Amino acid sequence: MSATFENLRRLYKNYGYSRYKMGKFEEYDFYTKNKQSLISQGVLTFTDVNGKLMALKPDVTLSIIKHIREIEGLTQKFFYDEKVYRISKNDNAFKEITQIGIEAAGYVNDYVICEVLELALKSLEIMAHGRDYVLDVSDLGILKNFIPEDNSHEILNLIAAKNIDELKKFPDVNKNLIELVKLKPDIENLEADLKNITGCKIESEKFSDIINNLKSFGRNINIDFSTVNDMNYYNGIIFKGYISGIPECVLSGGQYDILIQRMGYKNSRAIGFAVYADLLNKIGTQENNYDADVLIIYDENISVSKITACVQKYINQNLSVCVQKIIPDNFKYRELVKLNA
């Protein structure tokens, strides 16, 4: 697992992203001011020694963005590897989550968007360890034209569930929205298909241009307009990554120009993504099947030097060794060695 993290960090460094190391806490006031921009609803708080209300970070992006400098033409590129604290939907309790990700903020053009998408794909490749992986890409800029103002929350939920049967029941849902959600995932005729459905030439061209630059990733890129995310936070291109064998999305990100502008950077745009590294544990690995390769059980009368020599023999073979007087309960080992005097 740590090798995977190291490879991710190296990938981001190679593309000129610098590590952003931050403290664990943030003043709670910061989150109340930016409540609308927070992905997680709950914030874990405590009072520090000065009586100030503090929070354990539920999110990394906001903390990075608040420190950027707005310089015309400059793209500020950061990556992070942090723990955040959020309410888990499954058991409605706070959970510590490891988040690794990147942010590119300030001057963002098509090139920067492509670079971030490419890094998302390469991150998936690193995490997949030879398994299949796929990056779903959607464009909220195109999608939002088709979402009626009334019931927008409910309609977005139905889109995310590809629930065509229920979408059809809404009288103000345009049939083009349904076509968009049903769009074929392959990118061969993307521009023409999109133009036919949406009627909007400029947006379709722009989206297709960006996607075309990533053609070399072939079927690892999936156009999927059922990919939606919080519209208070994201606009433009958004994406989610999946790895075969992991039941949830392991990578999520997109453009968040609205958020960065709301924080006072009027001329900036931003794009980034986060990897949910904890989910990688859901892929069973061989190495986790045993507590140790070799379990050595020794007799009371045996000399220390003999035990040490035996341990060294296996360590030199690159095996893990556990020395015990008795066999521990529920201990799994490949080989049992008994040392008798």
Next chain:
Amino acid sequence: MLNIAFPKGRLGERVRELFSKAGYKFEGLENPERKLIFYNAQNDMRCFRVKPFDVSVYVERGAADIGVAGRDILLERDPDVYELMDLKTGLCKMAVAALNDFRDDPEKVLRVATEFPEIAKKYYAGLGRDIDIIYLRGSVEIAPVLGLSDVIVDIVETGSTLKANNLKIVSVISELSARLIANKSAYKFKGEIINQIMKGLSQVS
């Protein structure tokens, strides 16, 4: 291999027939007895029978790639899954029901007995009505009769249970039916076979 979660009980029987008509038969599923897992070697599939309420859990967590769940359970649990198809079977309604002579007094907090607290909360929040939820695990119809609640939020199929207990439908919250659901990740990697199943089911449902 494609893993499919079927609900136990009456709905499960209908779903089995539907899959069978669409060409997907599972060995021994007509007489399951105590067995829980059934195979279709030809199409490299296996299905297993779980409690209807749990189907969405198996699918959301990826133990099943696809499954069949009632819309009531999807509304209640709100799982992060694809709801791919209305199978148009197991038709019924989620409704508010009360005693025949019930009069809703808007000055009072409404006492709602239900097996579906989330659906009830969401429905009354939409109306801006203050309610007191009484969560029961079955035989909900008895609650208004004994004065435990003012109304119930429950599944109504034919209405005969309501009638037998002097209850009537006050309003319908949602039409319900069985849905084919899929794990989002599994759909990315096993989409071809899932789409093929959907095609088969659409011809018989």
